[in-house]
Amino acid sequence: MIPPVISARSDTSPPGEPPTGRSVLAVDVGATTMKGAVFGEDGQVRHSIVVPSRADGDPVGALRELCRRLRAEALASDVAPAGIGVVTPGIVDEAAGLVRYASNIRFRDVPLRALVHDDLALPVAIGHDARAAGVAEAVAGAGRGLANFVLLPLGTGIAATVVLDGDPVPGTAWSAGEVGHMPVYPGGEPCSCGQRGCLEVYASAGGLARRYARLGGTPGLDSRAIAAATATDPLAGSVWDTATQALGIALATLTLTLDPARIVLGGGLAEAGTHLFDPVRDALRAALAWRTAPEVVPSAFGVQAAQVGAAILARRAAGLPVPDGWAAPVSAPVGS
Incomplete structure (x- = not known):
């Protein structure tokens, strides 16, 4: 049995007198x-x-x-x-x-x-x-008023929410949106899930920091510090470029599968602003040879x-x- 969706539209109160002003x-x-x-x-x-x-x-x-x-x-x-x-x-x-x-x-x-x-x-x-x-994005954020959009929070891991007609889709087994384990580099670096080349390995905040350290970068740097160091640290620049390219490839796959009106990026990594969004948008456009890319915008609520x-x-x-x-x-x- 397919589980019910979680409504993102405005509610009407059930019969009776619900509490107000609380x-x-x-x-x-x-x-x-x-x-x-x-x-x-x-x-x-x-x-x-x-x-x-x-x-x-x-x-x-x-x-x-x-x-x-x-x-x-x-x-x-x-x-x-x-x-x-x-x-x-x-x-x-x-x-x-x-x-x-x-x-x-x-x-x-x-x-x-x-x-x-x-x-x-x-x-x-x-x-x-x-x-x-x-x-949240459907009710009052970057997806407000749209019939469909995709949200990807980029944090310790990466998940996605597919919103159709205002409702997030949970999937048959409550597992929809596990795009962090979408292979973006088949045969690539190992992921903790047991697969290789997963998006999360390259483009999550946690995966980016782990990859930078594993390749010989300064120990203890988090994703924000790596982003800030890209202009002066060649390894940071390389790891960041790989992350944005991987994310662009993943967004192209989602675009071709779902045809969303908009893609929303959230989570801590999205706070890098144009340093993240510009190369991701470029990578997405480059991966879509025959169609226009949907707009990619930041979450209205961030973290x-x-x-x-x-x-x-x-x-x-x-x-x-x-x-x-x-x-x-x-x-x-x-x-x-």
């Missing part, structure tokens, strides 16, 4: 940190907390502790939360509220919705981080997209409406 809690679980926030009725962040993910210790316990702390801080400020949304990477069964497998955060068959509901006694929405980011999506899912779980443009950012993104 906040929601949103948590974005990453491989390194977990980001929690309290969103007010107007879509603006009232409080925020960032804590380590503790993936090598008790990652589920760390997440539950963050959720309890976030609710306590909201109540201490006389802000009554109406619901909570929690999003993670990996294979996430939103319908069952279950994280089936997420290697970067060491989750396997975690009944997250039940656990968080037991702790907080609030309506709980569980989602996939990239699909939640797609919800906060998944958390905003979690807040939108929380409002829906609580029976609160999500007006078109809710939580829209106040400043323009970089790289446009």
Whole structure:
């Protein structure tokens, strides 16, 4: 059975009288940190907390502790939360509220919705981080008003969200969008997934840093430092060029398969702005010999997209409406 989509369009409230003028809690679980926030009725962040993910210790316990702390801080400020949304990477069964497998955060068959509901006694929405980011972009970001677009958050890994008629597509087994493991250089460098030549090896923030170090670069440099060093460090320049070329090839494959109206790049790596976007756009155009390339634009929310999506899912779980443009950012993104 094909799982249902997660609606990204504005909601209508269910029968009855849903709570109004109330906040929601949103948590974005990453491989390194977990980001929690309290969103007010107007879509603006009232409080925020960032804590380590503790993936090598008790990652589920760390997440539950963050959720309890976030609710306590909201109540201490006389802000009554109406619901909570929690999003993670990996294979996430939103319908069952279950994280089936997420290697970067060491989750396997975690009944997250039940656990968080037991702790907080609030309506709980569980989602996939990239699909939640797609919800945010569709409601109030770079995909607003479009019938279809593709979002790629470029972070520790790379996933994608395919949005059709305002809805992110989860796939038959909740695994749609694993483009990080799309082979861009067949027979290339090994990936942790067991394949070779995966996009994530070359063009994710984590993969780029690992590749630079493995080829003899200055130890400890992250993707931002590598990007900044490209003008003076030949190895940094070579690794960066390979990354942008790999990303352009992947976007060409997505374009030929899906024909999106727009491609949106988000995540930390996209903060490199035109230093990333210009060569990626060039590589995409070069890979499409017979058709026009779709526009490639930065996420409106940047690294906060998944958390905003979690807040939108929380409002829906609580029976609160999500007006078109809710939580829209106040400043323009970089790289446009």
